[in-house]
Amino acid sequence: xxxxxxxxxxxxxxxxxxxxxxxxxxxxxxxxxxxxxxxxxxxxxxxxxxxxxxxxxxxxxxxxxxxxxxxxxxxxxxxxxxxxxxxxxxxxxxxxxxxxxxxxxxxxxxxxxxxxxxxxxxxxxxxxxxxxxxxxxxxxxxxxxxxxxxxxxxxxxxxxxxxxxxxxxxxxxxxxxxxxxxxxxxxxxxxxxxxxxxxxxxxxxxxxxxxxxxxxxxxxxxxxxxxxxxxxxxxxxxxxxxxxxxxxxxxxxxxxxxxxxxxxxxxxxxxxxxxxxxxxxxxxxxxxxxxxxxxxxxxxxxxxxxxxxxxxxxxxxxxxxxxxxxxxxxxxxxxxxxxxxxxxxxxxxxxxxxxxxxxxxxxxxxxxxxxxxxxxxxxxxxxxxxxxxxxxxx
Amino acid sequence: xxxxxxxxxxxxxxxxxxxxxxxxxxxxxxxxxxxxxxxxxxxxxxxxxxxxxxxxxxxxxxxxxxxxxxxxxxxxxxxxxxxxxxxxxxxxxxxxxxxxxxxxxxxxxxxxxxxxxxxxxxxxxxxxxxxxxxxxxxxxxxxxxxxxxxxxxxxxxxxxxxxxxxxxxxxxxxxxxxxxxxxxxxxxxxxx
Amino acid sequence: xxxxxxxxxxxxxxxxxxxxxxxxxxxxxxxxxxxxxxxxxxxxxxxxxxxxxxxxxxxxxxxxxxxxxxxxxxxxxxxxxxxxxxxxxxxxxxxxxxxx
Numbered sequence: 001x002x003x004x005x006x007x008x009x010x011x012x013x014x015x016x017x018x019x020x021x022x023x024x025x026x027x028x029x030x031x032x033x034x035x036x037x038x039x040x041x042x043x044x045x046x047x048x049x050x051x052x053x054x055x056x057x058x059x060x061x062x063x064x065x066x067x068x069x070x071x072x073x074x075x076x077x078x079x080x081x082x083x084x085x086x087x088x089x090x091x092x093x094x095x096x097x098x099x100x101x102x103x104x105x106x107x108x109x110x111x112x113x114x115x116x117x118x119x120x121x122x123x124x125x126x127x128x129x130x131x132x133x134x135x136x137x138x139x140x141x142x143x144x145x146x147x148x149x150x151x152x153x154x155x156x157x158x159x160x161x162x163x164x165x166x167x168x169x170x171x172x173x174x175x176x177x178x179x180x181x182x183x184x185x186x187x188x189x190x191x192x193x194x195x196x197x198x199x200x201x202x203x204x205x206x207x208x209x210x211x212x213x214x215x216x217x218x219x220x221x222x223x224x225x226x227x228x229x230x231x232x233x234x235x236x237x238x239x240x241x242x243x244x245x246x247x248x249x250x251x252x253x254x255x256x257x258x259x260x261x262x263x264x265x266x267x268x269x270x271x272x273x274x275x276x277x278x279x280x281x282x283x284x285x286x287x288x289x290x291x292x293x294x295x296x297x298x299x300x301x302x303x304x305x306x307x308x309x310x311x312x313x314x315x316x317x318x319x320x321x322x323x324x325x326x327x328x329x330x331x332x333x334x335x336x337x338x339x340x341x342x343x344x345x346x347x348x349x350x351x352x353x354x355x356x357x358x359x360x361x362x363x364x365x366x367x368x369x370x371x372x373x374x375x376x377x378x379x380x381x382x383x384x385x386x387x388x389x390x391x392x393x394x
Numbered sequence: 395x396x397x398x399x400x401x402x403x404x405x406x407x408x409x410x411x412x413x414x415x416x417x418x419x420x421x422x423x424x425x426x427x428x429x430x431x432x433x434x435x436x437x438x439x440x441x442x443x444x445x446x447x448x449x450x451x452x453x454x455x456x457x458x459x460x461x462x463x464x465x466x467x468x469x470x471x472x473x474x475x476x477x478x479x480x481x482x483x484x485x486x487x488x489x490x491x492x493x494x495x496x497x498x499x500x501x502x503x504x505x506x507x508x509x510x511x512x513x514x515x516x517x518x519x520x521x522x523x524x525x526x527x528x529x530x531x532x533x534x535x536x537x538x539x540x541x542x543x544x545x546x547x548x549x550x551x552x553x554x555x556x557x558x559x560x561x562x563x564x565x566x567x568x569x570x571x572x573x574x575x576x577x578x579x580x581x582x583x584x585x586x
Numbered sequence: 587x588x589x590x591x592x593x594x595x596x597x598x599x600x601x602x603x604x605x606x607x608x609x610x611x612x613x614x615x616x617x618x619x620x621x622x623x624x625x626x627x628x629x630x631x632x633x634x635x636x637x638x639x640x641x642x643x644x645x646x647x648x649x650x651x652x653x654x655x656x657x658x659x660x661x662x663x664x665x666x667x668x669x670x671x672x673x674x675x676x677x678x679x680x681x682x683x684x685x686x
Contacts (some may be wrong), residue, residue: 006431008416079528096635099599117435139458171458175432176416178423198601209602217590220599224593309531361460 002180009172012140013105014039016147019187023074025055026065030084031117032169033107046132061085063091070100072350073200082109082123095162096131101154102162110170110358118359119169119254125332133163134300136270141179142217143167150241153189158232169273230301256295263292265374269320270296280367302341312344315378318370322356330387349383366391400461403446404480405470407439414531415446421553422450425545430455470530493517493530498586515583525571532572533579540580547580617660619677628674634664
């Protein structure tokens, strides 16, 4: 039984956390994630969850305490944004390498400097190689759904990796939208009872060592094993999505292809901008222009084979990045997609648009311009500007 | 009702523009509409000009950009009219609803505005008299649904009652005052 | 422990579920000097047991019984700390000591 209500992204994430009812949450507030922690701490104070809430003095401590809790054999969560994620940095890697199934909402916000509180993907794109599974959400509904599914993905015995679930700061976190929510019981049933996968730190009868030293004699074997876990995550993500669809009717994959089957022109994009782009696709289709859209949901593991398959037959592709990689080349999504296309049966021209940094609005005209450029590239087969900055003052 | 209705709220930090944008969205959601309600967060604080937006539609809303061409503009504070152009992007047949003690004709003259429809309601006074504080956001919702027909007065009153009863549990006079304010603005709003 | 483990065999995430496995790692052959216990001088104060960084002082019933040469690295702390007069622990060159 589902209920249709209106919530902001932060309210939806906090509600999902309540319904997951984790054993431990250790979190520190930071704009624009603050409300998640604030609302969740209300749930704790009002006895709506059985969670042990640990107030900490920094994000470094938040992630450390979450790692400690997860190592002691319980379901543990935290949440952060931007500088908070940056401050967690060294422990973020440890959560992944220790194979701890931690789930963390990250409300995407630009990294300093200059100081900025608004939404872009520089924070989590920086953490793309930390070994966490990364799932990006377009709207409040997806933020809610993804967080619930993340628990099952993280804790699956073939995976046992931490998962971060993203939504765009302010654009989604502070926007009220309609969504369907599940009952507490249904969420509880879906995520299931937490079963520790191995003896924990608190299991005095079966003592364990966590986080040992491994030098050149063993480090590489551990990292190879970790890489395999990320490879194993792909089928699990799809399996969990299938089960979630049976419960809710809402279908999720590694990405969402919109009118892509017969499209000549395609945009590849993450998160909230996909919605705005979908509007333009409809507009262009009415004019008879074969536009399509690929909204990537799962950035880690990166579905390079699946992407190459659905993108190969396009005549021109634009990859939109809400973060730069300062590689003197292109944005992180662009370089991944381009690399994925190297083995495709055809290699259409692919251009990059870096947009929306620091929360700069990307409107219909911006997206229309990208498709217009693609029309020209498809016609001539020539790319005049490989990497473009969209909506910047020249 | 239009396929997609976009509303821009002009207020000052602390006047409840964000709350109004989201309360209206929530109320429209309660009668089955698809909605968005969101603020524009700048470095504002109490008293600084702020913007908030509401989108209402009969179909799912995918847009996640700012509202730049609102069919309706709501001005919570008439002093904002002197600062910047609240009519920016509003189409010829767009609507401007202003919280003021002046009539629409007086406002049209003061704003030197041609085209568009102007509505006025003294939401601050209504709020003062019904809630006891000059917070114009709830009465403006009453005026808005009268103008647009987004939903019925009864549906708005029901949803507002439900939400405020939760927020102001133990203070029934606040809930009652707000409902009265919505009803009065619904009745008192004038247009030309 | 002769063959190093492959990536498929190493414990998941580095969780070592067999505690106390340092005992399998024989560090005794690191020694260049070794402590020799002189039982008749020993006052069984167990200062050597407290200070030994490698748990190589063997005891039974609260009394010193000897040195675990499989793990003793020959650091000499025990002999240095021994308060007995004359000392109950003495360091000798490994090459001079004959047996191991």
